Amino acid sequence: MEVGFLGLGIMGKAMSMNLLKHGFKVTVWNRTLSKCDELVEHGASVCESPAEVIKKCKYTIAMLSDPCAALSVVFDKGGVLEQICEGKGYIDMSTVDAETSLKINEAITGKGGRFVEGPVSGSKKPAEDGQLIILVAGDKALFEESIPAFDVLGKRSFFLGQVGNGAKMKLIVNMIMGSMMNAFSEGLVLADKSGLSSDTLLDILDLGAMTNPMFKGKGPSMNKSSYPPAFPLKHQQKDMRLALALGDENAVSMPVAAAANEAFKKARSLGLGDLDFSAVIEAVKFSRE
Amino acid sequence: MEVGFLGLGIMGKAMSMNLLKHGFKVTVWNRTLSKCDELVEHGASVCESPAEVIKKCKYTIAMLSDPCAALSVVFDKGGVLEQICEGKGYIDMSTVDAETSLKINEAITGKGGRFVEGPVSGSKKPAEDGQLIILVAGDKALFEESIPAFDVLGKRSFFLGQVGNGAKMKLIVNMIMGSMMNAFSEGLVLADKSGLSSDTLLDILDLGAMTNPMFKGKGPSMNKSSYPPAFPLKHQQKDMRLALALGDENAVSMPVAAAANEAFKKARSLGLGDLDFSAVIEAVKFSRE
């Protein structure tokens, strides 16, 4: 199978490398073209613009850093729109809001092309290991034709219906994550202030029905007040806000997520926005007694 | 090793049976003596009062239904206090509040006896399988001498310091559980009301860093609005309230737990107190649109 690949950041590079390793013919493009070199050593071809990649390949995957980059690659000069046409599929795996996705979808399908959004859950390591979780929405036939690629990139891909649903599902997952992180933080601080060991609490949680990789992975460093940013707190808070806005649209009252969101905002006001989202525990800890 | 065992309810029976199977000599007592028969068939001795058990055994374990029964077995006529004395150890594994535990501790140690509280995390199945988590606090030497028994009864025992700490640690664990259950409920409802499949959300959560036995165990039945009571909602709410009170004593502000507690209260007001605590999702779901 031959695929185009736009965007060779940390994620995109790992993903396109995986495709090459599994026998795909891959044509890459990156804004800074020199980043393509390593891929070429492993057998990739290179094009000088997104439009050229689209022209050459029936299927093109994009993995860009943010909504702005995702739009630019499609709409700018030399962009996807110049060559997209009937028979071609565009698979945008960048993390963008539903609105951006809908805009791209409209433009692509307006030219006769096919489109799916496919945001992923998982960061660098799962990308390298082909263990991403892929949340696909849009053109179902394109999803099905893309499964061989998704099977290489992720441990599982889901088809979620119309464009925008991928973005929404990701927000909901992240909202649960943010509330859980607050529940966990409050428990760790309460243990400590009650004269119990918060390390022992970790051991106890690890043996019970709530044991999960996040508590195991983050707990020990939280107890040491260390928050190296895997997922920055300000991004977590933004996702809480967007998930609450989704609840607002659909008249779903979510008091626990709302309380968690305010805790993340307090943490931001304490200057912790660039640390890992587990730093929200500092907002719980803070006291003068 | 020889141990006494007071209380042969669902938990106590499973636990004393395990001790017998692992070669302990066990002397049992139960308020309704006929419940001792099955244990006797497996080699247990029987006494007619708690006092007699204490007299006969150096170590006695109690597993009683509630604080009231725990106090009665110690203080009533024929109770533990009549025979407890220097050299004897009393291990109360019932789930009681810190105050009850402290009262029993004072009485036992006042007579020269030794005491630990050892509330457990886990219900019928883990009790049968010897997979309980045991939260011990009080006399450290007694804890250490009791380890052979704890190793049979549970997969892990923790020593947590002074009497009352076992009860407190259990509250904190349950508080985290209650907040997590709310986070989970809000996510499932939001998915559903946003036009996404809440079953797919379960699959996605199951593959990520938040995967845990509680979500896996409760999620499918929650999506079917089925809440067979494993841990009744009213007890979960009581534990949230007590954990918040512990936070109050120690000036720990816990807005997420407080919001979760109010959701459990709303669920109680909807008549769901006797269902499983996962029925809190009904308070999130409820609407007329």
Place this chain on the structure above:
Amino acid sequence: MEVGFLGLGIMGKAMSMNLLKHGFKVTVWNRTLSKCDELVEHGASVCESPAEVIKKCKYTIAMLSDPCAALSVVFDKGGVLEQICEGKGYIDMSTVDAETSLKINEAITGKGGRFVEGPVSGSKKPAEDGQLIILVAGDKALFEESIPAFDVLGKRSFFLGQVGNGAKMKLIVNMIMGSMMNAFSEGLVLADKSGLSSDTLLDILDLGAMTNPMFKGKGPSMNKSSYPPAFPLKHQQKDMRLALALGDENAVSMPVAAAANEAFKKARSLGLGDLDFSAVIEAVKFSRE
């Protein structure tokens, strides 16, 4: 003093009538021109487009129903922009978001005109009585020149600085109002469910340091579950959401407003969005016990 007046809805009619009564020369325009008749009987002149009003008058006040109408009156054919120029002042007293205000400001000042926004607090009755509270922001000289008109329209006008600040201040006032209404609702329901009279609670509150016109005005009907819409719940909830978004921008954590917002959302999900915002008490009341 001569002023133009655009928009003769419930508010605009009462306001322009007040100006006439106090000796202002008023030139009016309304989309449905027939609505101007009553004003003409009281001495007003009429123009056939906003542009003509601007051409004729040095100062023009607008009171339009929503952001869409406010933009249309400025930017459409025959609109304000066609005639606005140096020396002329445009005073938009419609309730619009900061973004809309900024857009209008940019267009007006781009043509050399001067602009203030002046959203009001108060509805029909205060408009008729000249008892509005006017929150002005933008061109300070224009504000000062407009004071004679503001003195007729309101009991007090405030100058709040740059354009957008009027809208922001109004959101903050409404946010406090929404949280207070929730505090009040929870107290009334708690009294009732605790076997106390919620009418007596009203009497007690009325005698103490918290007595305020809102509790006095809304309390008796809330106790009768009657919510004739003075300020619709869905608009109150929208203002809570926007105030929380303002807090988000400025990293202000507001857990009480967030909890109140979720209560309003729950009320919306119960189908109460078109009733008065005091209907939020129904979300507190709701139970099956």
Place this chain on the structure above:
Amino acid sequence: MEVGFLGLGIMGKAMSMNLLKHGFKVTVWNRTLSKCDELVEHGASVCESPAEVIKKCKYTIAMLSDPCAALSVVFDKGGVLEQICEGKGYIDMSTVDAETSLKINEAITGKGGRFVEGPVSGSKKPAEDGQLIILVAGDKALFEESIPAFDVLGKRSFFLGQVGNGAKMKLIVNMIMGSMMNAFSEGLVLADKSGLSSDTLLDILDLGAMTNPMFKGKGPSMNKSSYPPAFPLKHQQKDMRLALALGDENAVSMPVAAAANEAFKKARSLGLGDLDFSAVIEAVKFSRE
């Protein structure tokens, strides 16, 4: 009318002085008897024990500092119980919890006496001015016979039914107060951080439907970060906790009060418990940005 009066603290002294001024014959007692001197100068008689006062007077009012003192005056040697009997009435206006009140009620009525609790809303100034609000519960006939005294002591007295209802009503009033104070604090901080003047916000609030003596009295000092303790924050938080507990008993979910309570707890953890309850604004203000 002749009345006994037990307790001459700040409140009790002002209240008994008012009774004297209005022509009541008053017999006083205080633990430190020298405090009676000033009252004697104004015509009061003195007794050496609560029992003697009861013996002498048909009606006796008590105004004691806390539940402990209230119990001691009744149950200790020389206490009320020694002389209370049929035909005599005991009116306890101290602020105590419902449980203490019920205990006293049981003892008094057990001896044939009659009892009402009558906690007051208002502090030193209203006590001196006879402007208290009196929340009476218990024996209705005794309430009615006491109205001449209540009319001197307060601007209004309410009969609320069975003993305990006075204490409950006071908790509910204070709960509304605590939530309102949080709503107000969040608004003031949001104004300030959004670049608006929080003093102007006070002016605007003062003109609208939410204007109330508390905002007017506390607002200016809050904007100056000054919190001289009129009602200490730790007592306000305790009342929030007790009101939430009352909600718990009656299955009333109160998410806004719960969020406010956590804010007061955060303020306590910042070392502000002894300042005025308006210091909760510091918990909202706190940030490092």
